[in-house]
Amino acid sequence: MKLFSPLNYLRIRHSEKKWYDFIIPSLGAVLAMAIYFFCHDQIPLVGSSGLIVQVNGLLQVLIGFYIAALAAVSTFSNSSIDEVMAGDPPTIVEKFRATKVKVELTRRRFVCYLFGYLALMSFILFSVGLVAILLGKMISAWIIGLSSLEVLWLIKTVFVGFYSLILINLIATTLLGLYYLSVRFHQSSL
Template sequence: MGRLRQFGAIFYQLTRPLSYLRIKHADKWVYDWLAPIVLTAVTCVIIYFFIPVSDVVKGSGLIDSINGFIGNLPGFFIAGLAAVATFNKHDIDQLMDNPPTIEIMHHGYPLMIEMTRRRFLCVLFSYLTAVSIFLVLCTKIALAITVPSEWFIPAAWVGIVGFFFLLWQMILATVLGLYYLGERLHTPQ
């Protein structure tokens, strides 16, 4: 039982950068799911009608070009995380208006807590760092895989949809983080 508990603790720690998706708030699903799905659908329609699939997924194609930009983002997200974690302002440690909640492990037991602006931004920038690293690595691997010709189009579309969904989710979360850093941190509660 001790080993299982230890494995559970390690798994918990390794997956915490993704805990942003577990934040509970009435409006959050719009940022995390609805808007990225709509933007992914629009992007796929544009690709379907105007860009050959092979130009999107080839070695120097659209996804590879975007991936080059994404590869630079983890450093910025980590810098944002460090700045928020050490930002010396009293307001940042107050509960947010209509505070979102998140479940954490506290002394081995789950605990639901209301979020401060600092905790929200730290969780957000941790998530953005992890997603940008994951997106770059998975895309590089996916673009290197040789797929049989009869599977190329379906495999390409699965990759296109997955890539653009995560990209749009990351962009929208980044914009939300920039809103909080640029305006909400400086607005009294």
């Protein structure tokens, strides 16, 4: 589906990329879940000083940055960014005339995929946070009405894990994107 095509970034293959996409975010999410599980009374999720409100404030800025970075990278007039990436270039399998083709990515294509992905994921995380802010108290009351505080605590812990997974993925991928914008674009392909 075209609306979610920025998720094609996850189809890019490279030996280091799995660390930024899955391993670091998963470890961070497990750590966040453990911290929340043991300190849930001290860490508010919603409210004026809650985690989600603070992250949504940051995401409002980042969404614009990601879109601006995507536009800038798309229009850079530097021929070196249109070369296939040096060393072991990342690849993606694309369909071309009913045939699947493994394509080595240029710096421009890789960074465009990266910032498109970041823009979409930050918008999704912002939307999840907005729904949690607007409906969190109502959902909590409904869960307590059906079961107990322990079940609510467990559901909130799982939510923190899911939310942290996406957030830490955004942070790791943003740092990778900043590396390419600030360092790799200005180095030779050697």
